[in-house]
Amino acid sequence: MGALPTTQKERWQRGALAGLLAGILASLLMLLLSLTMGSISLPEALGSAIAQSLPLPVFDYLHTLLGGDAKHYLFYIILVGQCLVFALFGGLCNLLADRLNFGQWRDEQGDLNYSVGLMLAFILWLFSGLIFLPLTGSGIFGAQLVTGALNTMFSLAITGIVYGLLFIFLHNRLTWRLLRRTASPDQETAEALESKRIERRSLIRNSLVVLGLGTLGVAAWRFITGSSGGTASTADPQLQSNLLNKYQQKISPPPQPTYGEWQEVPGLSSEVTSNAQFYGVSKNLLSDPSVKGDDWQLMVDGLVSQPFTMSYKELLALPMHKQYESMMCISNEVGGSYMSNALWEGISLKDLLERAGTIKPGATKVVLYAADSYSDSIHLAKALEPTTMVAIKMNGETLPTSHGYPARLLVPGIYGMKHVKWITRIQVVNTDYQGYWQQNGWSDPAPIKMTSRIDTPTYGSKVSAGKQAYIAGVAFSGNKGISQVEVSVDGGKSWQKANLRRPLSALTWVLWELPWQPQAGSYSIVVRATDLQGNVQNPKIAPPLPDGSSGYHTIPITVS
Template identity: 40%
Template sequence: MTSTRPSRRPRPPRYAAGSFWWRLLRAWIAAVLLSALGYAALIWAGWAYPPITLYGTLTQWLGVPAIFQLLHRLLGLGQNAKLLAFSGVAVLWLGGLSLLGTLERPLIAGISLAILCILGLGALGWWMPLVYGLVFWALLEGVNRLLAPAPMSAQSTAAQPDQTRRTTTLGLAAGGLLAAGGGLTALFKPGSAATTTAALAPGDPLPFGVTPVSQFYYVSKNLEAFDPRLSAEKWTLTVDGLVQNPRTFSLTDLKQFAPVTSERTLSCISNPVGGPLISNGIWSGFRLSELLREVGLQKKARFVLWEAADGYTESLPLGEALDPEILLVTQLNSQPLNTKHGFPLRVLIPGRYGMKQPRWITRITLSAEDQPGYWVKRDWSKTARVELMSRIDQPPEISPNVKAGAPTFIRGVAFYSQPVTRVEVSTDGETTWREAELVKPRSVYAWTPWQLAWTPQTGSHMLSVRAFSGEVVQKTAQKDALPEGATGHHTFEVQAS
């Protein structure tokens, strides 16, 4: 008697029609298509983009000074920390959409997306999540129908691998679409409208100490790919709130105000001691006080609230905002502001770090109550007043080698909200100090270049610099940049051989 064992049922292929992996692959394709369509709507119509809103929610706690400073130490200055944060957003967004898309009914997946966006991303309102939910449903239905396998028969069985390969290929193509320009990776750096150095008059070079636009420091709360790109023809500035005559100005309307040109230094609050996040430029625009006089102020007005096209907010007490030295600017070094630096309009406030001077301004509101700005909500400085600083640029810290016995110069810049009156340099680890020669700045709001003649002897030299502004002395305590701005002497070792 021969025993027979029941034959084992063959395991279905991982990507067989109806399997979880099959549904996940199709949902991935729909998720990428939805992301690409949403990014196109953001660029062409200015619609809200859920990944950006999710990114803002994530950076709400990443922007807290302690965490931000840690990320700077690990990843350096610039966009690296933002790229890391947005990579996390991409995983959450695409992964979440793909899992939702595996539900048996696409309609349920679309409704679930809309509800989750409404509950988790309140800034989107209610109709935008509804649109995303409906489009996701439609895309799931479309992908399912497009890739639905033909009815099985003896003749069509052999076609199943081809169907699987086609679905897999489309999934890879969707991933390629995402990486090529779907908007979620945001790892590219789009060109700016005007990044070449321009003279203040045809044929004239930039004055000494002025930073070319192409070298001007850039810091943004956004990934550069998501910085606002505004149209000069469509852009408007709304001035409302506690004013007598609310107005909406076009870029042409702003030409009615008397033009002002001023050389000013701008520094980022996150600039470390000796860091590169400081530049000097010649700005052109008009006085904020004239704009406020044009619309008239109500008696209850106490604060000026700024709002930018990327959702950035800041504020300033009205008494300070009426200072005639506060400018709304449209040009840098005789060029219209480019995208990086706030086209078409930004704020310039003397003696404050860049976080207090928003770009891409679209609204100015007069209010009886203050509202904390974007970074103030994340525990950064409320006043953002600049610290007295000095920096050594020559010899460069990244290549601290000089020729022994050869006369040379130690050079750099110093900056404060008041005139710099003295700069001192030490070449022996702050044991002794020598006074440097100052190059008188053309503006009280511009940095002060300085230099010190030096003939180094063979060996190691510890260079340091400190600045003075009247009775104010540069702080010696080494303090992190956040939340009030870095302090301490710029110090590094130089080898002479």
């Protein structure tokens, strides 16, 4: 069987197809190593760099359009792009193997030697470590990442070698397949071969089109329906104008909470959120870090007289206390689900700082570093508050991996991005340190804005006329508590006080409910809250970026 006569275009196509298939398998291996061993994930590195470099208006638009899933869409797009880059390298390799034939790289049948695959792996290894990763801000071979340069070099080498050898194997299989066809007595005509090539190109093109349209379709669906899940109503200017005109910023003296007889209402949030249902947000596109407690250490240093490092076992031996505390993400929309409540157990951050001796003059902030290269800071005065905690247990269980095992920060009264997970270092500094999200334009002080949410009835639902029903939900004001919740069923023209359930602590949300026996008709239900200091929830509609959302949760209801 002689050599396969092919054109330059055909060699390119055969190399690109082999590179694409090998690239898909190599990418899956890279993700597997990242998930199981904490190794480098190139899509994650690029995605993080893109997220931080996006102009604030673009970031805000994408966040509004796609919500919390935006980072997942970005990851999938980059992953597809990585596979296409692998295809590009495969096509170029198959062309250059003939033009730069240093030694016998291809035999007489057209097969490539496996040494070519190893050479390709080495080139990709150098390209990733010396060019790609530095451009993403990760340093040479990821030296700036928590994974470290050695881990990155090893995992990139494994991925590259697997890709290179798979590329040669697949390329040669494609070559032999074509050779058998040309040597067969009933070989296909040139027209038939060309037809099959067109079909293959069409299949690849159509697959990419379907992938793109699918992504755009999901984005469009989120754009059309996302706001119906519970944000403040912007469609009725008259309603917004009415709320703003009648807005009273503060009530003095503050109302006294009314804790009446409580009725369990279906659809109302649980007072304590289970670990599995507690909301989770991180900067990571796909996988969060998996930290081993036996190897973990916490460093406390900076402007302190006695810096120290302790193990997880030593941390567990310290005196601990418990506190109920609710958390809310700064990206939470009005009426959104990024808000939860749990019982936490841990060590006061103040106690850890005191263990480090005297805080030196000039110190202004405490910086928290995490195992996923995330970082943020809080003001020293906030760090010294007794309720600021390094938590190691959640709802009576060891802190789950997704919520920061082995240790995370809790900072009552401040949005969740400041509650750093997977802590590895606590540093006292005299600079105005700006964390990961602050560099992206989000608020640095990040105090929680008062919010209230209607859990039941749900948006656009139908309620039976003349039957006993309940309007119920939650209200939250960080560490300022809730003194009253008011509900309007006529778009803010009149208000009724809801019954409150006594909160588990001054740091948690408050559950509220209002008995309702409606008549047939259409209703616009609005809710607002007042904190224990008499501050009234702000009706002015604002998006989450950069300081957190505001506005009144408003839902339409049909009673029939």
